[in-house]
Amino acid sequence: MYPKKFSNSKPNITIADVAKAAGVSIPTVSRILNNKVYVADETRDRVNQAIKELGYVPHIQARQLRGAPSQTLALHYPVESPEMLSSVVEIPYVIGAAAAASKQGYFLNFLVSQLTPDTLLNIYRSNQVDGLILLQVSLDDWRVNLLREQDYPFVMIGRCANLEDLSFIDLDFETAMIEAFDHLVALGHREIGLLTYPERWRTAGLGPAAHSLAGYERALQKHSLGSYYREVELSGVEAGFAATQDLLEERPQLTAIIATNHLVAAGSIKALTQRGYRVPEDCSVLAIGFGEIANGITPSLTALEWSSYEVSYQATLIMTNQLKEKRLPVQQILVAPRLVIRESTKEAI
Amino acid sequence: MYPKKFSNSKPNITIADVAKAAGVSIPTVSRILNNKVYVADETRDRVNQAIKELGYVPHIQARQLRGAPSQTLALHYPVESPEMLSSVVEIPYVIGAAAAASKQGYFLNFLVSQLTPDTLLNIYRSNQVDGLILLQVSLDDWRVNLLREQDYPFVMIGRCANLEDLSFIDLDFETAMIEAFDHLVALGHREIGLLTYPERWRTAGLGPAAHSLAGYERALQKHSLGSYYREVELSGVEAGFAATQDLLEERPQLTAIIATNHLVAAGSIKALTQRGYRVPEDCSVLAIGFGEIANGITPSLTALEWSSYEVSYQATLIMTNQLKEKRLPVQQILVAPRLVIRESTKEAI
DNA sequence: TTGATTTATGATAACGTTATCAGAAATCGT
DNA sequence: ACGATTTCTGATAACGTTATCATAAATCAA
Numbered sequence: 001m002y003p004k005k006f007s008n009s010k011p012n013i014t015i016a017d018v019a020k021a022a023g024v025s026i027p028t029v030s031r032i033l034n035n036k037v038y039v040a041d042e043t044r045d046r047v048n049q050a051i052k053e054l055g056y057v058p059h060i061q062a063r064q065l066r067g068a069p070s071q072t073l074a075l076h077y078p079v080e081s082p083e084m085l086s087s088v089v090e091i092p093y094v095i096g097a098a099a100a101a102s103k104q105g106y107f108l109n110f111l112v113s114q115l116t117p118d119t120l121l122n123i124y125r126s127n128q129v130d131g132l133i134l135l136q137v138s139l140d141d142w143r144v145n146l147l148r149e150q151d152y153p154f155v156m157i158g159r160c161a162n163l164e165d166l167s168f169i170d171l172d173f174e175t176a177m178i179e180a181f182d183h184l185v186a187l188g189h190r191e192i193g194l195l196t197y198p199e200r201w202r203t204a205g206l207g208p209a210a211h212s213l214a215g216y217e218r219a220l221q222k223h224s225l226g227s228y229y230r231e232v233e234l235s236g237v238e239a240g241f242a243a244t245q246d247l248l249e250e251r252p253q254l255t256a257i258i259a260t261n262h263l264v265a266a267g268s269i270k271a272l273t274q275r276g277y278r279v280p281e282d283c284s285v286l287a288i289g290f291g292e293i294a295n296g297i298t299p300s301l302t303a304l305e306w307s308s309y310e311v312s313y314q315a316t317l318i319m320t321n322q323l324k325e326k327r328l329p330v331q332q333i334l335v336a337p338r339l340v341i342r343e344s345t346k347e348a349i
Numbered sequence: 350m351y352p353k354k355f356s357n358s359k360p361n362i363t364i365a366d367v368a369k370a371a372g373v374s375i376p377t378v379s380r381i382l383n384n385k386v387y388v389a390d391e392t393r394d395r396v397n398q399a400i401k402e403l404g405y406v407p408h409i410q411a412r413q414l415r416g417a418p419s420q421t422l423a424l425h426y427p428v429e430s431p432e433m434l435s436s437v438v439e440i441p442y443v444i445g446a447a448a449a450a451s452k453q454g455y456f457l458n459f460l461v462s463q464l465t466p467d468t469l470l471n472i473y474r475s476n477q478v479d480g481l482i483l484l485q486v487s488l489d490d491w492r493v494n495l496l497r498e499q500d501y502p503f504v505m506i507g508r509c510a511n512l513e514d515l516s517f518i519d520l521d522f523e524t525a526m527i528e529a530f531d532h533l534v535a536l537g538h539r540e541i542g543l544l545t546y547p548e549r550w551r552t553a554g555l556g557p558a559a560h561s562l563a564g565y566e567r568a569l570q571k572h573s574l575g576s577y578y579r580e581v582e583l584s585g586v587e588a589g590f591a592a593t594q595d596l597l598e599e600r601p602q603l604t605a606i607i608a609t610n611h612l613v614a615a616g617s618i619k620a621l622t623q624r625g626y627r628v629p630e631d632c633s634v635l636a637i638g639f640g641e642i643a644n645g646i647t648p649s650l651t652a653l654e655w656s657s658y659e660v661s662y663q664a665t666l667i668m669t670n671q672l673k674e675k676r677l678p679v680q681q682i683l684v685a686p687r688l689v690i691r692e693s694t695k696e697a698i
Numbered sequence: 699t700t701g702a703t704t705t706a707t708g709a710t711a712a713c714g715t716t717a718t719c720a721g722a723a724a725t726c727g728t
Numbered sequence: 729a730c731g732a733t734t735t736c737t738g739a740t741a742a743c744g745t746t747a748t749c750a751t752a753a754a755t756c757a758a
Contacts (some may be wrong), residue, residue: 380707392707
């Protein structure tokens with residue numbers, strides 16, 4: 001059982017074959033392929049006929065040799081070990097970008113290789129991509145610094161510190177955090193714990209961690225609340241469970257917990273339940289994040305949520321638009337998460 | 350605020366520039382780039398020096414013009430509307446493939462555009478990809494038929510009916526279903542309901558639906574059980590909830606429910622709870638599927654699970670290996686899901 | 699020392715396409 | 729009927745690379 005011979009045996013049909021079959025010159029075929037003016041209808045028909053009969057397909061690389069763009073974008077998530085990605089990258093990011101790219105006539109690469117400055121530049125220089133969409137942008141991101149300096153096109157999902165002349169779309173984590181507290185305080189809660197991004201995110205200067213933290217500090221001040229928080233791995237349930245145990249040990253009188261991830265929230269609910277707290281009667285839980293699973297856990301999860309699909313779709317659209325018209329203004333979009341109230345939050349007793 | 354000029358203004362450094370700088374001919378530089386024999390060490394050093402100083406990067410498209418492969422794979426999921434994808438495509442599939450591709454020196458495209466036979470062939474003919482990894486393969490899949498006939502390299506995640514000479518890796522859904530029943534029957538359950546793939550999956554001849562069904566029928570026969578099932582959308586929680594209500598209406602004495610998706614299982618548990626069944630005391634729930642959330646819902650979910658990451662990693666490896674050595678034997682791998690017992694199943698009373 | 703081999707380099711021709719130019723044929727205005 | 733324009737087509741030269749061949753220099757075997 002061996003695979004049959006592979007395609008390399010096929011002699012490719014070129015524009016020259018088409019020209020010969022249609023009895024015209026090569027440039028004429030090229031003109032027809034590129035919808036140039038000044039081609040006789042009769043000739044066009046004859047050539048198109050030949051193209052169809054021969055099953056001719058333009059050789060994209062040959063076109064690029066003449067300076068044509070590659071019509072390819074790439075989504076880049078910087079990562080040490082790809083196995084760890086799953087819990088952080090959400091599939092809608094990839095799908096949204098792929099959908100938008102495809103709609104605009106672009107291919108989408110998904111890059112998870114570990115890039116060095118050199119390899120990053122090579123991707124552009126060698127024409128592999130026309131533009132990049134950067135995920136997981138840190139406040140001082142080497143990719144951003146390099147691409148900005150070298151003047152290669154890219155769009156961020158997320159944002160760095162210096163945003164001058166850069167296009168991005170990001171979630172407003174700061175506002176999200178404040179709204180989370182507003183919601184709980186409005187329900188009468190005063191003892192609110194927080195389970196948030198892992199410490200290494202904060203030390204690495206990653207946007208969500210930084211902006212959440214800023215929001216957290218503003219919220220505490222705004223409502224004069226005490227600070228009870230743990231930084232946990234987003235991977236999940238176990239981490240949320242353990243951190244909640246730990247938090248309740250320190251502060252058993254908590255009446256609400258905010259988690260910046262659905263899986264962490266799920267773990268938190270399990271821990272609360274196990275320690276005899278009823279959710280939401282004794283303790284409310286609110287998540288900041290996105291996922292169908294919000295409806296699946298018991299009680300269903302009140303959350304500040306957004307559509308990752310939309311975000312990456314928009315980011316990709318910004319990129320393709322800027323590639324089409326180079327002098328488009330930069331776009332800077334902050335998406336406000338919306339509060340969806342389900343069963344896991346309730347008035348404080 | 351306009352983006353600065355884009356890269357098209359940059360004159361690219363070519364092999365000719367390097368040759369001039371190093372005082373050698375163009376072919377000599379090419380030889381060094383491609384690690385050919387017969388180059389003097391002194392020359393090599395001088396050229397490498399020039400390459401580094403000029404920041405030269407080979408123009409990949411020009412290479413491909415000479416017949417070099419594109420070193421690009423694509424993952425293809427056939428889809429009508431990309432927005433509907435999220436619940437079906439799992440991120441580990443994408444990440445596993447991207448990781449394997451990157452490790453083997455390939456790029457990975459994620460294709461969600463709706464392909465026609467023509468556009469599919471064009472992707473190969475125009476050298477966009479060297480090989481494809483097909484997801485969501487149906488028993489009689491036009492992509493498979495076409496690519497097999499035209500002899501283009503591809504690997505399936507999933508499998509069609511006629512597997513001669515084709516490489517695939519797939520989950521053994523049939524065995525999974527039987528093991529699910531075995532587990533429950535061993536616990537003393539006789540009244541078992543099934544929530545499975547949507548009807549349109551079955552009518553479309555999609556592998557998971559077909560093989561699950563086969564397993565279901567064998568399991569019923571093996572244990573002489575009655576058939577109680579609903580076909581539901583995998584998108585989720587609501588669907589699982591409604592279907593469970595419906596199923597219990599018909600057969601309130603059910604003591605176990607099998608779901609072919611975690612979100613559906615979550616919905617099912619909610620429905621059971623709402624109707625006053627305790628899980629697992631009154632009714633066990635078992636899921637066939639994969640997801641960290643299994644630990645997050647209450648009770649945590651007993652499941653027949655697998656690693657999507659591993660599966661797509663393997664599939665990609667098979668593809669790259671076959672591209673490297675054309676006469677490699679085809680690989681046909683069936684992955685057996687493994688039973689992970691958590692809290693949602695228990696002996697029948 | 700001689701001829702054969704090995705080692706190192708360069709000239710040249712492709713790969714498939716498009717841009718530029720030049721020229722031929724058709725159409726137009728007077 | 730004439731030149732001026734418009735419409736159409738084809739030669740030719742690139743784009744950046746690698747393969748092939750030829751040749752020159754260095755090394756080797758006797």
